[in-house]
Amino acid sequence: MRRTITIAALMLTAALVCCCKDGIKPVKGTMDGPIVIPPAPAKVHEAMPLAYMERYENIFSDNENGVSVWSLVNCNPEVSSEGYGIHVVKDKVVSYFPDIYHGNNPHASYDPATGDLWLACGVMEGTGVEVEKPYLIRFKEDNSAFIAREIDPFTLQELLIERLGCKTCGKRITLYDNGRKIAVAKNTVTGMGGFDSDNPLWVGEQIRFKSEGDGLHVIFTPGIKYTTGLVLTYDDMPDLCAKITLEDDENITLGDISVCGEPNPGEPR
Numbered sequence: 001m002r003r004t005i006t007i008a009a010l011m012l013t014a015a016l017v018c019c020c021k022d023g024i025k026p027v028k029g030t031m032d033g034p035i036v037i038p039p040a041p042a043k044v045h046e047a048m049p050l051a052y053m054e055r056y057e058n059i060f061s062d063n064e065n066g067v068s069v070w071s072l073v074n075c076n077p078e079v080s081s082e083g084y085g086i087h088v089v090k091d092k093v094v095s096y097f098p099d100i101y102h103g104n105n106p107h108a109s110y111d112p113a114t115g116d117l118w119l120a121c122g123v124m125e126g127t128g129v130e131v132e133k134p135y136l137i138r139f140k141e142d143n144s145a146f147i148a149r150e151i152d153p154f155t156l157q158e159l160l161i162e163r164l165g166c167k168t169c170g171k172r173i174t175l176y177d178n179g180r181k182i183a184v185a186k187n188t189v190t191g192m193g194g195f196d197s198d199n200p201l202w203v204g205e206q207i208r209f210k211s212e213g214d215g216l217h218v219i220f221t222p223g224i225k226y227t228t229g230l231v232l233t234y235d236d237m238p239d240l241c242a243k244i245t246l247e248d249d250e251n252i253t254l255g256d257i258s259v260c261g262e263p264n265p266g267e268p269r
Contacts, residue, residue, distance in 0.1 A: 025167065027166065040084035044084040047085065055075065069087070069117070071102045086106075088119075091143045093143035097145075100121060116138060130206050151244070153204075188235065189224070189226065206234065215245070218244055221239050
């Protein structure tokens, strides 16, 4: 009996070692193509120049530099804006952006050194889904605002797919950035049959943005696909970050990917 148990244990150990020697698997994307945002309804365009009267919610204010951002909530009492409409104010000059879809929780930041205003708007929101689209807003000499750049989240997803990979072994999943190990997560989900053998890791359902002193950063959370179940799970996965660099040819590049809050490779710990 003891010999049988020993042989079984050796076979299990050998299987795990073989599993852990598997190569890095690619990551899949949940979005099939660019985000398409229809034009705002006519009622939003009509409401934009009207007096505030609780139509707007203030989402950002920098009183020292005279910059504020407002999202349209109601076109009129009991008439929803359906998530459309942004006001940008610089030194009392108001600029209207009716066709920006801001979603439920837009946020913004302003860098007085560069004059850059970053606005991040929720374009896909729901259970387990949080996808933002960032807009770079700049100001003319008369303080009127204009959209200098916008980044489609699908573009970020495709860049991440090129970089990310994973290995699974037992209950562990290891994440890689161009072959460099960046994180190890342990699965605590039960009753789902274990990691999907072909495509265990996906990105695209959770992509957010933040602007810091050194520019714009993408924050994303990969989702795990199991052999059973129709939805991705995120409970055990870390938030990952990468700096975004805007290129002159309208392209973007990503810096090293790291766990949010941890130093990037090469930085002192």
